[in-house]
Each structure stands twice: as C-alpha cells, then as structure tokens.
Amino acid sequence: MTENKTVVFDNHTVVYGPEFDWDSKTQGYVLSSFFYGYITTQLFGGWLSAKIGGKKVFGAGVGVTALLTLITPWCAKTNVYLLLTVRIIEGVFEGVTYPCIYAVWSRWAPPLERTKLATLAFSGSCVGTVVSMPASAYLATALGWPSVFYFFGVVGLIWFVIWWILVAESPAEDPRISKGELEYIQKCLANVDAKRNITHPWKEIFTSLPVLANVVTTFTDNWGVFTLLTQLPKFMKDMFNFDLGKSGFLSGLPYLAMAIMIQFSGHVADWLREKKHFSTTKVRKMFTCGAFVLRAAFLIAAAFSTSTVGSIIFLVLAEGLGVCSWSGFGVNYLDIAPQHASVIMGISNTVGTLAGIFSPILTGYIVTTPVHCTVA
Numbered sequence: 001m002t003e004n005k006t007v008v009f010d011n012h013t014v015v016y017g018p019e020f021d022w023d024s025k026t027q028g029y030v031l032s033s034f035f036y037g038y039i040t041t042q043l044f045g046g047w048l049s050a051k052i053g054g055k056k057v058f059g060a061g062v063g064v065t066a067l068l069t070l071i072t073p074w075c076a077k078t079n080v081y082l083l084l085t086v087r088i089i090e091g092v093f094e095g096v097t098y099p100c101i102y103a104v105w106s107r108w109a110p111p112l113e114r115t116k117l118a119t120l121a122f123s124g125s126c127v128g129t130v131v132s133m134p135a136s137a138y139l140a141t142a143l144g145w146p147s148v149f150y151f152f153g154v155v156g157l158i159w160f161v162i163w164w165i166l167v168a169e170s171p172a173e174d175p176r177i178s179k180g181e182l183e184y185i186q187k188c189l190a191n192v193d194a195k196r197n198i199t200h201p202w203k204e205i206f207t208s209l210p211v212l213a214n215v216v217t218t219f220t221d222n223w224g225v226f227t228l229l230t231q232l233p234k235f236m237k238d239m240f241n242f243d244l245g246k247s248g249f250l251s252g253l254p255y256l257a258m259a260i261m262i263q264f265s266g267h268v269a270d271w272l273r274e275k276k277h278f279s280t281t282k283v284r285k286m287f288t289c290g291a292f293v294l295r296a297a298f299l300i301a302a303a304f305s306t307s308t309v310g311s312i313i314f315l316v317l318a319e320g321l322g323v324c325s326w327s328g329f330g331v332n333y334l335d336i337a338p339q340h341a342s343v344i345m346g347i348s349n350t351v352g353t354l355a356g357i358f359s360p361i362l363t364g365y366i367v368t369t370p371v372h373c374t375v376a
Helices: 024-052 054-078 080-094 097-108 111-143 146-166 179-188 202-206 209-240 244-274 280-304 308-327 329-336 338-366
Strands: 005-009 012-016
Touching (some): 024 097, 024 209, 097 111, 097 329, 111 244, 111 329, 209 329, 244 280, 244 308
C-alpha cells in the first residue's frame, strides 16, 4: 500500500511507486485511528454486557467490525479521511469485545478454573495473529492488498453466525450442556449467577487500590503489545529487509510463543492455587511482575543485538514470557468482583487503550527514515 513494489519481466526490473503517498506520520494516524473509537466503548461495553449478556454484545461487536472490514479497501482508495472515519467506527464496535469476555466467564468459569479458561480465550487472539500475518502476506502478494480485507471480513461474518447459534449466555440456557456440568458450574457460581440485576458501586470501584493497580498494569502491558502489533512487520522490513511473505511468517513467531505460553501459564497458575502452594493474590503478583521484568530484559537485549537471528529470538522470548502476565492481572478482575468484572475491565482497558493511540504516533515521529540493518 505505502511501499515500492518491484516486479521483474524478461530480465528487466520494474519498480512501481506506492499506491498511497502517505508519510510516516499519516501512516501512524491510520494505524492509531482504530483506537480513537476503541477507547470510547470499553466501559460502555462492560456495562452493557453485564446488563444484557456478553454473548449478544460480543457477537454484535465482531459482526459489525467484519462488515466494516469489507469496505475498508474502497474507503482507502477514496479518501484517507474516509478511511480514518471507518477505522474509528471499527474501533467503536471492537471496543466492547474484551470487557464482554469477562461477562461471559463470570457466568461460566468456576473460581479455580478461571485462569486456564480465561487464558484459553485470550490465546485465540494470539493464534489469530499467527495465522493472519503470513496469510495476509500471501494474499497481498498473490491477489493484492484488498484481498486481505475481503477474506478476513468474510471469515468474521461466518464466525458471527456460528457464535450466535452455538454460544449460550449462561450454562442454564445451554441446551447442549450435560446435567453434571450444569450442576457443578451452578454450585461453584451460585452467589455470582444469582445477582444478575447488578448495581455497580462506582465510587468503590474508582477508589479501589486493586482496581487502580490493574489500570496502571493494563496501560503498561498494552504499550508493549500495541507497539509490537502495529510496528513489528515494518520493523522487520526496514531493519532486516525481509520480503513480505518472509516478514509475515517471522512477525507471527512472537504470537505463536504467546499463544503457547499464555495457556501454559494459565494452567500453572490454577495448579498453584488449587494445590494451595500460594494464595491467589501471590500468584497474580508473581505472574504479573515476573512477566514484566522478563519482557523488559529481552526487549532491551533485542535492541542491542548485533544479529538478525538474535533480535528475532529476543523478541520471541520477550513476548512469549511477557504474556504470562495475563495469568496475573489479566484474570484478576474476576477475583476482585466477578459480577463487576466486565465493568472493571472496561475501565482498565479505556486507560490501557491510550497506549494504542499514542504508541504508533510516537513511533512515526521517532522513526522518520527507514534504516536497513547491515549486520548478518
């Protein structure tokens, strides 16, 4: 879209200019515009999903986003401001999704299984990135960049139909659940599921130290995640001069590590709690702080690495170990107050999304001239 494309015909090399003449600052705004809308519906999505159910709000959020994805190529070719508008609207509908997940798990996940079930759901976003990066690279190379949006837009709509048909708001509403599983979940969550007409204690929530700690932690985590998500493919191209297909594969490696480690850490965290080796509070702190320290160490190592392979290995380790923090703070909303978890997550992710807005813009101002790495 915004880079030169080289094509060889009969031993003659032809270089086409970029389709869109956007400078790095404009590209930063295009990348970050999604988050302008995303930030506005975090709290609303958490409140609405607690009110009417996570299934409905989550499904609607993804379904509308898929429809908007289908028209993104037309918007980009028409006008950059139209593209920015659609990206913002996409963010509005996508913004409800993460808080909704907590509304779903608050009615489905027994206390001692919360971490592994929640991290299983979170790992889906990592797996999706692993698949979408090389798939997008292949589609863009073979069929042109618009095909990426058409393909994933259709996939999103298919997913929406399946979700709406198969998923139930609660165990009691699921016609396919076994009697034994239903009784077990209802017994574990009797106090939570009995209180569906929820009145949120807003003052207590906004003045709670555990809630405020999660807000700060979410912002810190999101800065690293959003920077990697929006900048890693470009980093691979600018620094290592990989072709698009190769860059897509390598860019997916950190997310493959994340998908594996987030599930592994979730099982370990619940095992430590179930066996009473550590209290829930200590487990959450251990996984959060340990993951953050390891991520920082390996990101610094990647920055100072003099080897292409070394940089990639350090980035994979940084994100693979860093995602273990989700077995700490990422599930802690369900520990603090299960019936209010979606709202608390909405508050935290509202602040956390600021990282997604400012990170690409700041990167655009800092990195104005691509520099290719010359080391082997």
